[in-house]
Amino acid sequence: MKPIEEKERYTLSKIVSDNLRQYIIEKKLKTGEKLPAERELAKMMEVSRVMIREALRSLESTGIIVIRHGEGAFVNTNDSSVILNHLLYFWKLNNDKMNELLELRHVLEKAAIEQIILSAKVDHLKELENIIDRMKETSDTKKFQEYDIEFHSCLIKATENDLFAQLTDIIAEYFSSISHSQMDQAERNKTVNEHQLIVEAVKQKNKQLALQILKEHLEYSKKYILIK
Amino acid sequence: MKPIEEKERYTLSKIVSDNLRQYIIEKKLKTGEKLPAERELAKMMEVSRVMIREALRSLESTGIIVIRHGEGAFVNTNDSSVILNHLLYFWKLNNDKMNELLELRHVLEKAAIEQIILSAKVDHLKELENIIDRMKETSDTKKFQEYDIEFHSCLIKATENDLFAQLTDIIAEYFSSISHSQMDQAERNKTVNEHQLIVEAVKQKNKQLALQILKEHLEYSKKYILIK
């Protein structure tokens, strides 16, 4: 499948970038820890600052570090959302099938609902109801959509699976980036109502019902997005 | 240059890199096509060559382009192996994410089984049985593991969702890359047996049972991987 790239990867910046990866592993740097300054790294590795910078850019674009102007470069080894985003970009470039994204979202949320019913934690339910209340109160469409995303995001948190959460976030972000259509009051009421029904069903531990409503809910927003 | 910032995407090199991505999309550049020379891009975008280079490095490390010394930068929109490698690196960095991967695999396969039972297509079942037969016959451990992957891959195909299939492939590749342990005959028999039970349950449209066996099956391979 992959012929082990025997291509010459001699270029200094790549070597430096690999060295930095190694450095992070060896020093066991965890998320949040700071890397030495560019000028310092340049001295350490005996290369110009330019090379250090190109290497850092490389690491940054794969999400291994984040660079903050005036502060420094910080390790980030447990949030793979940056790279997942690039993966999404690739996937979009080749086979842009929104359906499949929505299906992924669907199975993830199904898993979340099952998890909540199983674990019987009330925390998430409380938070979900909280969000629903806020949705009812706001009249700002933008805020409303934010709450909507927050609701589904909160749902996913129940799985306690960061990967699921990141995937969901990316998908949500993607769709909110391509759809700028406005919801009228009726649509908003419908959304709130469905959210509420889901929470109710979950509370009663009625898995069948909860999943059924979820399906309809997502089916609806699917149409909504595709029509756009 | 138009800094359409909303967050802190101030940095020129990021803007340039985004512009280049946009450039590739707008010009509909396909794999293999060449980008303008660095010095030329610098003039076009009215920035220094340093910025262009940093942006190119960025794109290169996400696999969107490949840079060849003395030749130029070439678009690469269908080979995502580079970015997959980074993703694998990420997961290897924190093994505790393995669980999350296995869970993702689980929900995807659950979806597949439900789909097969619903659609009642016999093609997939035939193919699955075919693979099982081959698993029984082979004595080569390596082949056996390949068939194992093929089985699960074939299962996913039932969803007719390329995204699901790709995700599954990625996960499978990850685990086969970190686990080189050998299976003894008993373990292999168990694996084959479980596969068979799953197919049987699906044939009888017994969703509950099929999902239950799948769960145990994955639970088992999970232990198997973690012990390693």
Added chain:
DNA sequence: CTGCCTAAGTGGTAAGGCCATCGTTCCTTT
């Protein structure tokens, strides 16, 4: 103590130069 302000540290950007590599052209040699 509060608040402003400066200075040091750090990343961001620029300009210019030279080296290394690849492809092409064209000339030499056989």
Added chain:
DNA sequence: AAAGGAACGATGGCCTTACCACTTAGGCAG
């Protein structure tokens, strides 16, 4: 004429110097 090789131009690789922009912390004035 064909094969080989030398030269050139285009392009990426790398370095140096210099300066700008942002952030934080520490000192000074109120």
